[in-house]
Amino acid sequence: MFWGARTEQLEQLAVRTREEGRRAAQLHDALDSAVRTVTWVGEDAEQLRTRWQGVSAQWRSTLEALAVRGDELDEHAQAQERASAVEGGPAGIAEDGAAEYDDTGFAWIGWHNGFFGFDGGLNPFTGRRNLRDDIPIDDPAEYGIASMNQEGVPNCITIAMLGGLSEQDPQYFMDRIEQIGPEHYEVTLYQDGKPVTVTVDGEVINNGARGSDGLQNWMTLYEAALVQHGVLEEDGTYAGSAGTVVEAVTGVPMPQDLQILQDPVSGTGLGWDIESFGSGRTLDARAIEALQDQGYTVVLGTENSDADREGVSLVENHAYLVAGANGSTIHLENPWGAGSDYTGGNGDRAPHLTPEQIMANIDSVYVAPPRDQWVEER
Amino acid sequence: MTDARRRTLVVPAEDGAVEALILQSTQARLGPARIGVMSARTAADPATGRRRARARLHVTLPESTSTHDVTAGDRLDLGPHGLLHVVEVRPQDPGVDGPETPSSARGHVGLIWRGEPTPGGAE
Numbered sequence: 001m002f003w004g005a006r007t008e009q010l011e012q013l014a015v016r017t018r019e020e021g022r023r024a025a026q027l028h029d030a031l032d033s034a035v036r037t038v039t040w041v042g043e044d045a046e047q048l049r050t051r052w053q054g055v056s057a058q059w060r061s062t063l064e065a066l067a068v069r070g071d072e073l074d075e076h077a078q079a080q081e082r083a084s085a086v087e088g089g090p091a092g093i094a095e096d097g098a099a100e101y102d103d104t105g106f107a108w109i110g111w112h113n114g115f116f117g118f119d120g121g122l123n124p125f126t127g128r129r130n131l132r133d134d135i136p137i138d139d140p141a142e143y144g145i146a147s148m149n150q151e152g153v154p155n156c157i158t159i160a161m162l163g164g165l166s167e168q169d170p171q172y173f174m175d176r177i178e179q180i181g182p183e184h185y186e187v188t189l190y191q192d193g194k195p196v197t198v199t200v201d202g203e204v205i206n207n208g209a210r211g212s213d214g215l216q217n218w219m220t221l222y223e224a225a226l227v228q229h230g231v232l233e234e235d236g237t238y239a240g241s242a243g244t245v246v247e248a249v250t251g252v253p254m255p256q257d258l259q260i261l262q263d264p265v266s267g268t269g270l271g272w273d274i275e276s277f278g279s280g281r282t283l284d285a286r287a288i289e290a291l292q293d294q295g296y297t298v299v300l301g302t303e304n305s306d307a308d309r310e311g312v313s314l315v316e317n318h319a320y321l322v323a324g325a326n327g328s329t330i331h332l333e334n335p336w337g338a339g340s341d342y343t344g345g346n347g348d349r350a351p352h353l354t355p356e357q358i359m360a361n362i363d364s365v366y367v368a369p370p371r372d373q374w375v376e377e378r
Numbered sequence: 379m380t381d382a383r384r385r386t387l388v389v390p391a392e393d394g395a396v397e398a399l400i401l402q403s404t405q406a407r408l409g410p411a412r413i414g415v416m417s418a419r420t421a422a423d424p425a426t427g428r429r430r431a432r433a434r435l436h437v438t439l440p441e442s443t444s445t446h447d448v449t450a451g452d453r454l455d456l457g458p459h460g461l462l463h464v465v466e467v468r469p470q471d472p473g474v475d476g477p478e479t480p481s482s483a484r485g486h487v488g489l490i491w492r493g494e495p496t497p498g499g500a501e
Contacts, residue, residue: 152386152404154484156477207386207406214407235385235481242478301477304470306419313434313445316417317470317484318403319477336405336414336436349443364476 014073021066028059051182062202128203130183131224132216137177137185143170145323147217149337152207153236156319157299157366158226158245159209159335162219164297164321165249168371176378177221187225188378190251195378198225205236212337222249246368251375255296255367285355289325295370298322300332303363310360312351319366320351329354384481396491402470402484403477405436408491410459412438416445418485420469423449431467433487448487463490 035052038045136142148163150156166173176188184201204216204224211217226232231248233239243254291298299321302314314320320332334349353361388398388406396408405414414436421432435446439459446454454462466488474483 150404152388152401152406154401154403154479154481156403207388237481238478304472304475304479306417306421313416315403315414315436317475317477317479 010073014070017066017070017073021063021070024059024066025063028056028063032056053181055182129206129216131185131200131202131204133183135179135185135216135218135221136211137179137218137221138174140170140174142211142218143167143173145321145333146337147211147219148321148333148335149210149212149214149217149219150335151210151214153205153209153223155209155223155232155236155238155242156335157238157242157301158223158232158236159219160299160319160321160333161245161297161366161368162209162222162249163333163335164299164323165368166218168295168297169374172371172374173218173222177218185221187221189225189229189231189248190375191229191248193251193375195251195375196229198228200224200228208236242366246366250369250373251377252369252373255369285325285330285353285358286327288322288330289327291367292322292325295372297368299366299368300330300362301364301366302361308360310354310357312353312357312361314351314361323350330358384484384486386486391490394493397465398489398491399486400489401481401486402433403479408462408489409493410440411456411462411491413462413489414438415485415487418467418470418487419472431469431485433464433467433485435487437462450488460491460493463492464488465490 032052035049040048143166145163145167147166148159150159178186180186180199184199187198187200188195189198190196200221204220205227209217209219209223211219223232223236226245226248227234227236229248231239231244238245246252246254288298288300299319302316302318302320304317315334315336318334320334322330323333324331329352331350331352334351336349384401386399386401386404386406388396388408391397398406398408398413400406400413400415402415402418405412407413416434416436418431418433420429422429423432430449432447432449435448435454437444437446437454437456439456448454448464448467450464450467452464454464456462464487466486468485468487470479470485471483474480
């Protein structure tokens with residue numbers, strides 16, 4: 001039922017991709033010549049020429065992508081030939097209804113690379129989606145916890161952090177996103193505490209960060225910028241430690257030792273840091289509340305375990321943003337978000353954990369510095 | 379071929395169905411449903427005791443949310459929103475832990491969604 005690509009179709013598509021690319025290039029050149037040579041003056045003419053420059057740039061980018069895709073299709077066809085020769089074909093469903101899984105991953109070659117073959121249909125472009133021209137970036141209501149919607153990319157810490165940081169100060173992020181032209185944005189990130197302007201245009205990850213309505217939002221732009229900045233891989237996953245996301249966004253590294261924090265009740269140091277937390281097991285709702293009171297943004301990571309979870313059902317190997325703490329319980333928000341079709345009726349999206357549930361489910365913590373420490377220069 | 383490039387994908391099928399591979403800890407939209415994979419691991423079947431790859435899905439429909447423990451071959455009747463066929467469950471790597479788990483170590487679930495419920499309801 002699931003598939004490996006048909007090599008002859010991949011090869012045909014490679015040829016078709018190149019042919020269509022050539023036709024698109026010819027059309028581009030004809031339009032470009034027309035725009036440049038037409039005898040037309042005035043404000044409208046200048047607007048057209050300015051807009052055409054943006055369109056032309058994106059067009060050329062697409063043409064380059066088409067050429068690359070054509071080459072990739074040939075490579076995939078050759079790889080599929082090799083895989084099929086070794087494995088004898090794709091996985092399927094066994095007679096008892098159980099799926100067969102090919103441990104080599106060869107049968108999933110189409111999935112892994114963004115190409116698929118199914119009854120003659122091949123789509124070489126599923127890996128990317130065109131950047132929208134109308135992403136809402138000027139309304140503070142578009143930022144914050146409600147703007148989180150992690151879809152198909154396992155970068156939950158990034159989404160949770162962006163949700164929590166923008167909840168603290170939407171204006172900080174609004175000031176660092178600018179639409180330069182049609183489908184052309186600039187995002188200010190930080191490298192070693194210094195601002196770096198990153199251009200976002202062309203295409204973005206197909207099923208990456210989105211708004212609660214499922215459409216591209218400011219977080220889509222930040223995700224794309226973080227990819228270009230090298231903090232995230234091309235597929236949106238972490239290029240290194242997830243903590244580098246915090247530094248790229250705020251200009252300040254994620255604090256690595258929070259022993260300076262004082263327990264608000266006992267007055268003693270909480271005695272844990274990020275590195276030793278897994279073995280220290282001293283984090284509780286009171287400590288998290290203390291962090292929040294001092295302005296830190298806190299994201300908690302769940303375990304990879306099916307052991308007793310104290311009656312709570314959380315996503316495993318996942319990050320949740322701490323939205324509140326009251327000394328005995330903590331309120332978490334799942335970066336999966338709250339789309340218009342998501343009621344959260346059973347509490348899974350926004351669970352409240354008791355101390356026992358915290359200990360049974362949480363084994364890592366990520367902390368971003370308070371707002372007054374973020375770099376202002378831009 | 380690097381397995382690290384595995385990712386969540388949703389693709390239309392020619393018969394109107396939608397097919398998806400959803401990595402553990404991510405979600406995807408299939409028709410009106412949003413499906414999240416909360417976990418995917420090898421565990422004993424509660425009924426038979428047989429160890430199989432099992433997954434916990436979070437299903438969000440326009441009017442409700444719910445969680446379901448499933449294994450390959452299971453079908454979830456979504457009522458007027460169609461039918462969900464669990465095609466495959468690949469367990470997550472038990473040796474890797476936490477939200478920074480790479481794609482290559484995450485499990486996944488293969489699903490087929492059909493908008494028209496099967497006559498007679500779910501199997």
